[in-house]
Amino acid sequence: MAHVTLPQMEEKIARGRLIFSGLVTVAVVVDPLQPSVNPWLTLMGSAYPLDADFLGTILFHLLYSTLIYLAVRGRGTTGSRFASLTTSTDVLFAAAVAFVTEGRSSLFYPFFSFAIVESGVRWGLRRTLMVTAASAALWIAMIALWVPDGIIFYLMRPVYLMVIGYLVGYLGEERLALENDVRTLEANEQRLRIARDLHDGCAQVLAALNLQLESCQNLLRAGHTDELLADLRDLQKSINSEHDELRAYLRSLAGVGAAGATTTASDPRIRVRLDLDASGALVDQVLRIVREGVTNIRRHAGAYAAVIQAASDATHVQISIDDDGRGFASDTERPWSILSRVSELGGSLDMTRQDGSGAHLTISLPAT
Structure with a gap:
């Protein structure tokens, strides 16, 4: 089953709103109520006139739907505040349509219905009932405004x-x-x-390494130094090979390709500066990012020196990672382990690539 993510859901709702608004606009213009709008049609529709306020409200809703769709499609605007704002606006548009038609058209029914349906798709029962209650309250207010003496005769419509x-x-x-x-x-x-x-791969290798270490202990006790060194070299090769396979497996789980940088272990000089005043959980995440930066520099950068700095203010934590190694092969190649952690924390990662001048990462995390 393919899951619909929040950005995809918002785009589908925005597209549905735009299609709905377009169909309503076409229906209003084509509806043969005003021969001045459609001089080639002579049939008569319902009793309400197509006045400027009504047509203006419909066209304004079409403009609003278009702008929301472009915003979601272009920038991926999502979030609970955005969803609440658009839903509230949809309810207000339904009330506006009811107001300008003075209840002589049932066109505001689908406007209220759209707001209710999008709430059900997004949030489920509780929030949908809240939107429904707000819609019914606005509807009752319109009825009270139109027919204050006969409101009792129209109360069942909001109940429906x-x-x-x-x-x-x-x-x-x-x-x-x-x-x-x-x-x-x-x-x-x-x-x-x-x-x-992991059981069939890593665990089995660890068990074999344990036997090799036991063999090395026996060789050490027996004084067979040459054989011990040979076994230790083999042991190191096995560990390096398993480490590479494990990293490749983790990258496959993360859905990223093989690392572009060549693995060349080195021990560069790394200067780390930390000046943090944040929650313990955030400091822990920052230290994990710094640790991963150190590991990447040692394993992949081929650098002689590096500087890692982290500082915080009232709103953000800024982290910079700079080295004088080989850098990244392209602008799209980024350290996935750091990037995934930064994305999870709601931050951003920017990379400056300059040939022959190493890697330069700038990370910004929200402080709250």
């Missing part, structure tokens, strides 16, 4: 909307629960596969 909202929210909640179950099953299956691979 609330019934629809409950059904959509319930189905959305069930979808989220089923998707969570599928993800749990897939995670368990992946953990089982990883455990099996």
Whole structure:
């Protein structure tokens, strides 16, 4: 089962809103209510006129839908605040359509319905009921404004909307629960596969290395120095080979290709400067990034010297990693282990590539 990520979900909702708005605009313009708009049509539709306020509201919604779609498609704008803002705007547009038509058109029904459906898709039952309640309250307010003496005759219409909202929210909640179950099953299956691979590979090699170390101890006790050195060299080769295979396996799990930099272990001079005032959890993550930077420099950079600095202020933690080694082969090649950790923390990683001048990484992490 292919999971829809949050950015993909927001793009689908934005595309659906744009298509919905476009269809409504076409329906309003083509609807034969005003021969001045469609002089070639003579049929009559419903009783409300297509005035400037109504048409302007529909066109403004089309502009709003287009801008939201372009924003999501171009910059990947997502997040709970963005979702709440667009949903609230959709509800207000439904109320605006109801207001400018003075209830003489049922066109505001699908506008309210769209806001309810997108809430069900995003959040499930609870938030959908909140959006439904807000929509019904706005609808009742419009009814009170139009027919204050006959409001009792129209109260069932918002009730129907609330019934629809409950059904959509319930189905959305069930979808989220089923998707969570599928993800749990897939995670368990992946953990089982990883455990099996590690048992058949790494664990078996460690067991063999343990036997080799025991043999080395016996050679040392017997004073067979030459044989001991030969076995230690073989042992080192086995460890290096297993280390490379394990790193390749981890990279395959992370979904990245093989490292472009050649593995050439060295022991450069590394200067580390830390000036941090942040939470313990964030400091721990920063130290892990620094540690991974040191490992990468020693194994891949071929550098003679490097400088790693980390400092914090009220809003961000800035980390820089610079060395005088071979650098990266291209602008798209980045240390995946550092990049994945930075992305998980909501930060950014920028890389400056200059041929022959080493690698230069700048990392920014939010302090909260």
